Every structure is written in C-alpha cells, then in structure tokens.
Amino acid sequence: MVKSLEKQKKWIPKRFGFLLLPNFSLIAFSSAIEPLRMANWVSGEELYETVLISHDGEAVASSFGVQTLVNCSLANLPMLDAVFVCGASPIARTGNEAVIGWLRRQGIGPMGMGGIGTGSYILACAGLLKNTRATIHWWDLASLREEFPSTHVTNNLYEIDKNRYTCSGGTAAMDMMLFLIGKEHGMDLAASVSEQFVCERIRTSEDPQRIPLKARIGASQPKLIEAVTLMEMNIEEPLSTDDLAHHVGLSRRHLERLFKKHLQTVPSKHYLELRLEHARQLLRQSDKTILQIGLACGFTSASYFSTAYRNHYGLTPREERKREIDDPAAHSPLYQGDSVLMR
Structure with missing residues (x-):
C-alpha cells in the first residue's frame, strides 16, 4: 500500500x-x-x-x-x-x-x-x-x-x-x-x-x-493504406520510397501523389514521423539505451537520430529521457492548474 x-x-x-x-x-x-x-x-x-x-x-x-x-x-x-x-x-x-x-x-x-x-x-x-x-x-x-x-x-x-x-x-x-x-x-x-x-x-x-488510417481517409485508397502498413511493419529497417511503390504495385510518382492528396505530406516525411513517434514511446517506456533506440527505429547514427528528434520534438532524445526520469509528470497537465472538480 x-x-x-x-x-x-x-x-x-x-x-x-x-x-x-x-x-x-x-x-x-x-x-x-x-x-x-x-x-x-x-x-x-x-x-x-x-x-x-x-x-x-x-x-x-x-x-x-x-x-x-x-x-x-x-x-x-x-x-x-x-x-x-x-x-x-x-x-x-x-x-x-x-x-x-x-x-x-x-x-x-x-x-x-x-x-x-x-x-x-x-x-x-x-x-x-x-x-x-x-x-x-x-x-x-x-x-x-x-x-x-x-x-x-x-x-x-x-x-x-x-x-x-x-x-x-x-x-x-x-x-x-x-x-x-x-x-x-x-x-x-x-x-x-x-x-x-x-x-x-x-x-x-x-x-x-490512435485513429486508424482507414477511418481517416476511408476505404477507397487501399494502396495508400497498404503502403503505410508496410512502413509500420518496417521501422527498424526502413524501406525506400521506390521499394514501397514496388511492393504496392504503383509508380513512385503515383504513390507520392496519394500521400500528398490524402495525408498532405510525402512518403519519406510520413515514414520519418512514424519512426520518431516509435522512438519517443521507447524513450519514455523502456530502459534501452538511446543508441539502441535509435538503431531500433532505423537511424544509422546517434547524431542523425538526435538531430531528427530535436527538429521534430524540440528537444534531443537525451533531454527527453532526462525529463522523463526527473519528472515523469513533466509532459502531463496533472499539476497545471486546478481545472478539476473540487468538493
């Protein structure tokens, strides 16, 4: 207790x-x-x-x-x-x-x-x-x-x-x-x-x-859903845009047009965001080293991982982990204001 x-x-x-x-x-x-x-x-x-x-x-x-x-x-x-x-x-x-x-x-x-x-x-x-x-x-x-x-x-x-x-x-x-x-x-x-x-x-x-992609864009784009699913299944060893296009049976240009139209981004950027999101979860929830997490998310060097992470989240992986260790509620609104019911 x-x-x-x-x-x-x-x-x-x-x-x-x-x-x-x-x-x-x-x-x-x-x-x-x-x-x-x-x-x-x-x-x-x-x-x-x-x-x-x-x-x-x-x-x-x-x-x-x-x-x-x-x-x-x-x-x-x-x-x-x-x-x-x-x-x-x-x-x-x-x-x-x-x-x-x-x-x-x-x-x-x-x-x-x-x-x-x-x-x-x-x-x-x-x-x-x-x-x-x-x-x-x-x-x-x-x-x-x-x-x-x-x-x-x-x-x-x-x-x-x-x-x-x-x-x-x-x-x-x-x-x-x-x-x-x-x-x-x-x-x-x-x-x-x-x-x-x-x-x-x-x-x-x-x-x-976690809103399923199919719910966000509908079922009318099976090739796009298939491409994103492939990305999610290949985080540690990312596929190139050409490889993705080949696996789903589209040209690279056609695949890029689908991403731009329905997700307002390009395949490489969406893939990078998926990998960084996975890295953030590991930094917060696992005891793996930062280098191990970077490699598990497809980053070939610590410097590349750190730069990409900082550009996306505004802090380095090391700073993310330090914040989590020093104050697990740092990213929580738990202590920000009193907007809960008081008797």
Whole structure:
C-alpha cells in the first residue's frame, strides 16, 4: 500500500455516479470504476464511493448483453460530486430525451458532468459542452464536430475542462480516472493503482487517440493504406520510397501523389514521423539505451537520430529521457492548474 497517505487522516470520500445507458460499453465502464475501487484498496481509505444509476432504477444491458444492477434511478439520487454518462455503443441518437432533460437541469449546478465514450454526445445534446474542450471515440469525432460546432472537439484520449470530463472510451476511461486520483491524492497513489492493473504507463490528456488510417481517409485508397502498413511493419529497417511503390504495385510518382492528396505530406516525411513517434514511446517506456533506440527505429547514427528528434520534438532524445526520469509528470497537465472538480 502507498505509505504517503497519512493513516490518521479521514478523507471525505468523493461520490461519483455512473449513469448507464442501454448498450453501454462494458470495457469503458469497467475501466472507469475499477481504478476508484483499487484506489480505496491500495490506500486503505475510503477515498471514493460509486453509485450506479439507470433512468428508471432497473438493470441495464451492456452492448454485450450483460445485465448490470444499479443502485438507484434518476428520481432518487443521493448527493453526487460528479456523474459520468456511460454511452451506448454505437451512439443512440434517439430514446434518451428524458436523460438529456435531466442532465440539462443538473448542468446549472456545481455537480461535475462526465461523458465516457459516446456519453460525450449525450452531454453535448444537453448543451453541457458549449465552448468546452471535449473528446469522443474516434469513430464519432467527425459527427460531434459537425453537430456541435460550439464544442472544441479534440482527438485526445480525454479532456478535462473545468467540471466537464470527457474521454474517448475503452481503456482511456482508466487514464482519465487515474488523472483524477493523482490530482486529488498524489501521483504515488495513481502510479500504484496503475501498477495493480499492469498498466505500463499513465497516458495523459495530451496523448492522441490512435485513429486508424482507414477511418481517416476511408476505404477507397487501399494502396495508400497498404503502403503505410508496410512502413509500420518496417521501422527498424526502413524501406525506400521506390521499394514501397514496388511492393504496392504503383509508380513512385503515383504513390507520392496519394500521400500528398490524402495525408498532405510525402512518403519519406510520413515514414520519418512514424519512426520518431516509435522512438519517443521507447524513450519514455523502456530502459534501452538511446543508441539502441535509435538503431531500433532505423537511424544509422546517434547524431542523425538526435538531430531528427530535436527538429521534430524540440528537444534531443537525451533531454527527453532526462525529463522523463526527473519528472515523469513533466509532459502531463496533472499539476497545471486546478481545472478539476473540487468538493
């Protein structure tokens, strides 16, 4: 257990409600509530209470058909610090009028409002994300931007803007909850909870969702998708643009035109960015030497790796690693401001 929490201190637990909509994502829901349970267990304190809610107080079926019992209905809620809407997968665009009306009425008060996965869409429908940074699963990013232009929609894993919490669903719900745990009770506890779930690192709100290329450009460009897939499979020994073109059955000029039209770049630059992104992950998450990482990412010399990395990220690989060692939260918004719910 984490020793930094004073055993004699009695915390007033935060009470988080989870409003389950029919066909909610079971993995996103579990990823949200389990860190809170584990924070209580690791700390030896009751830091969080969870309340499961449905519109009418009846059990709710997940997208997989698992029936989940709840504690109460919207009509008999206890006092909550925040309520998180666990949205349907896929989005249910009708049938949530009563829930939306309830959220709209609650939105004028101090209670925090969160959207997990497509729950962000329900919050937006209730007018609770106007002039607010928010996110949603990559599948629904475009539609959220189109339907709610006053919401600043990002493709990040999660967003916290004042007392509005949104995440992209799936395991990103765990990262968001770990953020809130760390903000309230310190990074030591958040890290211990993360370790219990064999989570190799706590991702920050600045981490973007990995949006599949096929979703970004559609399925009408199979040759381009094939070329990028080849790049991702050949990081350590990069292929030349001519080799890529040969493997996908196009001329070099044709391949370059596809990259320019759909990705606004050239093949060599996109390839370099993929390799640098992989290098950054290794610098942050592995204990390999900088030279080993450079070689693993297709850089033939340490100087070439360092120069390319600095030109792209604004600091050298050595500086990146030093920052990670000196302050693991340096690239995290965890301690930047107080834009989280306070009791």
